[in-house]
Amino acid sequence: MSFSSKQKLAAAGVAVALALSPSAARAHLVTTGLGPVYDGIGHFMLSLDDVLPVIALALFAGLRGPAPGRHALFTLPLAWLAGGMTGLLAGNPPVFPITSFSFLVLGGLVAADLSLPSVVVTLLTILLGLMHGFLNGAAFRQAGSDALLELLGVMATLFVLVALFAALVLSLRRPWTRIVVRVAGSWIAATGLLLLGWSLHKTG
Amino acid sequence: MRGLRHIFFAVLAGLLVFRAVLQAHELQPAYLELNQTGPDTFHVLWKVPARDDLQRGIRPQWPDNCRVTSDPIIAQAGNAYTERFTLSCPGGLEGRLIGIQGSMAALADVLVRLQRTDGTTQIARLTPSQRSFVVESAPDRWHQAATFFRLGLEHILMGVDHLLFVMGLLLIVKDRWMLLKTITAFTVAHSITLAVATFGYASAPLPPLNAAIALSILFLGPEIIRQQRGETSLTLRHPWVVAFAFGLLHGFGFASGLTSLGLSHAEIPAALLLFNVGVEAGQLFFVLVILLLERSFRLLEIRWQRWAEMLPAYTVGSLGVYWSLQRTIILIKGLL
Amino acid sequence: MKPARYLPRKLTLPAIAAAFVALSQTAHAHIEKGEVGGFASGFKHPWSGADHIVAMLAVGIWGAQLGAPAIWLLPVAFPMVMAMGGFMGLVGIPLPGVEIGIALSALLLGAMVCGEVRPKLAVAVVLVGIFGLFHGHAHGTELPPGQSGLLYSLGFVIATGTLHAVGISLGLVHHWRAGKLALRGAGAVISVMGAVFLWQALR
Numbered sequence: 001m002s003f004s005s006k007q008k009l010a011a012a013g014v015a016v017a018l019a020l021s022p023s024a025a026r027a028h029l030v031t032t033g034l035g036p037v038y039d040g041i042g043h044f045m046l047s048l049d050d051v052l053p054v055i056a057l058a059l060f061a062g063l064r065g066p067a068p069g070r071h072a073l074f075t076l077p078l079a080w081l082a083g084g085m086t087g088l089l090a091g092n093p094p095v096f097p098i099t100s101f102s103f104l105v106l107g108g109l110v111a112a113d114l115s116l117p118s119v120v121v122t123l124l125t126i127l128l129g130l131m132h133g134f135l136n137g138a139a140f141r142q143a144g145s146d147a148l149l150e151l152l153g154v155m156a157t158l159f160v161l162v163a164l165f166a167a168l169v170l171s172l173r174r175p176w177t178r179i180v181v182r183v184a185g186s187w188i189a190a191t192g193l194l195l196l197g198w199s200l201h202k203t204g
Numbered sequence: 205m206r207g208l209r210h211i212f213f214a215v216l217a218g219l220l221v222f223r224a225v226l227q228a229h230e231l232q233p234a235y236l237e238l239n240q241t242g243p244d245t246f247h248v249l250w251k252v253p254a255r256d257d258l259q260r261g262i263r264p265q266w267p268d269n270c271r272v273t274s275d276p277i278i279a280q281a282g283n284a285y286t287e288r289f290t291l292s293c294p295g296g297l298e299g300r301l302i303g304i305q306g307s308m309a310a311l312a313d314v315l316v317r318l319q320r321t322d323g324t325t326q327i328a329r330l331t332p333s334q335r336s337f338v339v340e341s342a343p344d345r346w347h348q349a350a351t352f353f354r355l356g357l358e359h360i361l362m363g364v365d366h367l368l369f370v371m372g373l374l375l376i377v378k379d380r381w382m383l384l385k386t387i388t389a390f391t392v393a394h395s396i397t398l399a400v401a402t403f404g405y406a407s408a409p410l411p412p413l414n415a416a417i418a419l420s421i422l423f424l425g426p427e428i429i430r431q432q433r434g435e436t437s438l439t440l441r442h443p444w445v446v447a448f449a450f451g452l453l454h455g456f457g458f459a460s461g462l463t464s465l466g467l468s469h470a471e472i473p474a475a476l477l478l479f480n481v482g483v484e485a486g487q488l489f490f491v492l493v494i495l496l497l498e499r500s501f502r503l504l505e506i507r508w509q510r511w512a513e514m515l516p517a518y519t520v521g522s523l524g525v526y527w528s529l530q531r532t533i534i535l536i537k538g539l540l
Numbered sequence: 541m542k543p544a545r546y547l548p549r550k551l552t553l554p555a556i557a558a559a560f561v562a563l564s565q566t567a568h569a570h571i572e573k574g575e576v577g578g579f580a581s582g583f584k585h586p587w588s589g590a591d592h593i594v595a596m597l598a599v600g601i602w603g604a605q606l607g608a609p610a611i612w613l614l615p616v617a618f619p620m621v622m623a624m625g626g627f628m629g630l631v632g633i634p635l636p637g638v639e640i641g642i643a644l645s646a647l648l649l650g651a652m653v654c655g656e657v658r659p660k661l662a663v664a665v666v667l668v669g670i671f672g673l674f675h676g677h678a679h680g681t682e683l684p685p686g687q688s689g690l691l692y693s694l695g696f697v698i699a700t701g702t703l704h705a706v707g708i709s710l711g712l713v714h715h716w717r718a719g720k721l722a723l724r725g726a727g728a729v730i731s732v733m734g735a736v737f738l739w740q741a742l743r
Contacts, residue, residue, distance in 0.1 A: 038362070049690055066505040073504060099690075111616050160497060167500030179612040186616045187697050190623035194693035197630030197680060 036146035040153025049099040050132050051161070056106035056188045057128055058162040059181055061121055062169025063113055068121040069166035075122055076162055077155035079129025080136070084151045087137020097199045098131050103192025110185020113178070236264055238291070238318040245273075246291045254285040262306035262314075265336070269295050303336030325471065327351055352475045356482020359461040360490070365417055365527065366454055367490055372424030372520045374494055376431045376443050387491060389444035393451025394458060395480055401459030402476050408456040411535040417457055418527035420450035425521020432517065458483055582695025585679060586703060591642050591737045592675060593703065594730045598649035599668055600707015601723055604714055605656055610664055615704055619697055621669045622676035626696075629680020638678050639741040645671035647734030653727025656720075 044050060054076070061072040087093075106128070109116070136154060140147035172178055237249040252258045266272075270293040277288045293300070297318075304314050314330040318339065327348050328337040360366050373390065377383045400406050423446070427439045439446050462479050501508075586592055603614040628635060635641075649671065651657070659667075679696065710726075713719030 048694070066503065070504045070506055073506075108620070111620065160493065163497055163500040163504065167496075167503040170503040176612070179616070182612075183615045183619075183701070186619045187701055190619035190697045191690070191693045193620065193623035194626045194630070194680075194696065195689055197627035198689035198693065201630040201632075 036149035037153035037156075039146075040150030041157050042153075043150065044136075044154045044157045049103075050136070052188055052191070053099070053102035053106050053128060053132065054158060054161055055165050056103070056110050056185060057125060058165035059169055059185060060106060060110045061125070061162070062166035063110065063178070063181065064116065064118065064121055066170060068118045069162075069170060071118065071122045072125045072166065073159065073162045075125045076129045077158045079126040080133035080158055081129075081151055081155055083130035083133025084137035084140070084147070084154070085133075086130075087134040087139075088141050088147050089137075090134075091138060091141060093135050093138045097196055098135065100192045100196035100199060102128060102132065103195060104189050105192075107185045107187070107189030107192055111182050111189055112185075113182055233313045233315050234258070234262065236314060236316045238297075238316075240319060240321045241290070242321070244293050244296055246293070246297070248272075248287075248289050248291050250287045252285050254280055254283050257307075259285045262304055262308060265303040265305045266291065267293065267297065267300035267302065269293050269300070270297075297339040298341045300339050301336050302339060304330050308332045308335065329355065349474070349478050352478035353482040353485075355461065356458075356479035356484075357486040358482075359458060359479075360483045360486035363457070365421060366457065366487075368520055368523060369417075369421050369424065369450065369454065370487060370490060371494060371516065372421060372428060373443060373447055374491065375428045375516055375520070376424065376440055378431075378440075382443060385444040386447045387487075390447040390451040390454075391484060391487070393448040394455035394483075397452045397455025398458045398462070398480060398483075399455075399476055401456050402462050402472055404463075407459075407463075408453075410460060411531065411538050413453065413456050413460075415528065415531040415535050416453050417450075418524060418531050420453060420524075421520060422524030422528050423450075425517060425524050428517035428520060429514075432513070578689075578691035579695040582692035583699045585682070585696055586699045589678075590733070591646055592678075594733050595642060595646040595649055595671060595675065596700065596703040597707040597710065598646065598653055598727065598730045599671070600704045600709075601711040601726065602649060602653050602664070602668075604708050604711020605653065605723065606658060606661075606664060610661060611708065613661070613665065614668060615701070615708070617665065618668060618672050618704060619701060621672035622700060623697065625673040625676025625678075626680035627676075628673075629677040629682075635674065635677045638674050638681075640738065641674035642671070642678060643734055643737035643741045645674060645734070647731050647738055650727050650729070650731025650734050654724050654731055655727070656724065 057072060057076070058069070061069040106124070109124075133151075136151070137147065140150055169178075169181055172181065234253070235249070235251040237251075239247040239249075241247055248264075250264060252262065270291055272289050273292045274290045279286045279288075302316070308314070308331070316326075316328040316330060316337065318326040318328075320326075325348075326340055329351055330337060370387075370390070373386050374383070377386050397406075401408070427437065427446075430437055431440050458479075462475065586596070599614065599618065603611045625635070645667075648667065652667075711723065714723055
């Protein structure tokens, strides 16, 4: 997505925000020709800045046990939808590197294997869904696509992704395999930290 | 939580049904063929589904050095609108860009086939996100192979009716061995008819075929319910028989995606093989995801409500009914 | 759905992995060339300096020598500490004597491996942490502009993790007597290399 220099000058804040959150800026609104639902799936799977935090959440929920995993599975798509609708209506993404914080917080939680109560996991799920759904919705709005159906595709993908990754963690029995999960979390958190530095570097 | 789950499923099911109905058979591609007749001249065939918006809305876009040198011969047969004309391109087409202008939103893809005088061909597939291609000097075999593979893959992953049938089969098999037999039977059967139809030994007219495929889905609905109630039937004891029988039908359906390319006889074996491999890869991927999901649900200890347990069966059944009715009506309309 | 079990339990993990790889492969095919370039340059970066590589290997080997809990605590903590250093580099918080710090850490870590030194866990973590901070900082200030930040960072983190994992795998020969000796030899080599780097940095 490119912006004219006039737009950039007029709305410098927005431009910065777009530069900071790749999901909104270079939204890969892939037109696969498979209909908007498939577009939604394709778009989601291509934006790592959405996929990785979702995977981190699923891993964390899985580490906490079947019940939190189950709750995340049903809550995330709904929160995402709510966020997406808001984004569709409200428009511009905020001037805040949301993506890096999602990486940092969720990845860090997986790495620390912090034993939080189920309610907190659900709250995190809702927060993630609302924020990233909002970015999604804002991006769809700018692209002028068949957004509701695309969001449906995204929801279905979220459902499958969370189910698979949470269950993956639950299926791990040996201690060292859980360590591998935590290492993956620490990689995601490290990426988030670098990403945050990157965005501040660009602004400053 | 319960309430949320109810809403979620209601919305999901509603939208899925709505979407699946819309998408069931909009797979028709447009087709562009260029036959080289001299160093700089080509016979062109341009074929789009016969619909007003498509006939006028989209056109091939030629390189600057090309001119149409004959009046187009226009024909409309069945549900296809065709134009034939000759194209003159002094300097040849090598390295030039051929594209599509107009809205491609209502169209699956544009398949392009360029046949040179030396007998070699170039095949390309244009989509809304890839609206043009460069004419190559030498054909790239890998590229062609990849195109057919992808075509097969997308044909099954996009074909909601095929996927629904496979899901129905998954819901009635009881164990691993039965699953293996059933999926293999389906694969073998549709491979047979896919090959037979592509080689042109037999063909099935599209309207009755689509209706029959819908009936095969409808057929599975009650069987899934029977399975869930613990009853039994011939189908439930030997699902592979059903998978094989209906697999023959679905094979003709897959073939429609390939025969519309108008391949020459020499090209068919390789294209058929890769297309079929693509279809099988897509099918295996789908089966794998469903099985993994099923296992995930158990690991997450989800206790489904009764209605949620019934949902897959009723989805398969009601979509089967809907498509059967819809396609039978289309069939009858075509006969009248 | 009847709880029939279609997939052997042992197959589940590989199957999920395969499904995900298949998905990401299709996704990968779509990603623009420039972005893949971002990932590639991020991935290559940690391999560019011999001082970084040997120090990373030493961290892995030492962790393996120390055994649990260090062998799993370090891979979890290290990427984040290193990213912290990278963050500081990116936002411009200065860290004096980065090159000297890295060379010194190679020297020290090599010496630890060579002597199979077993300090308290906290001491080991702090030592490795300080090295990670320097290491990350050096990379943070060197990051090339104008590329996909996410893919670059991801490639960078994955490469560092891989180096670490290579070190740990090498360290697993610790189980055999000959392996133990070989590791101590490697530690000595790393230590000497660290001394050379230090001399170059100070010159």
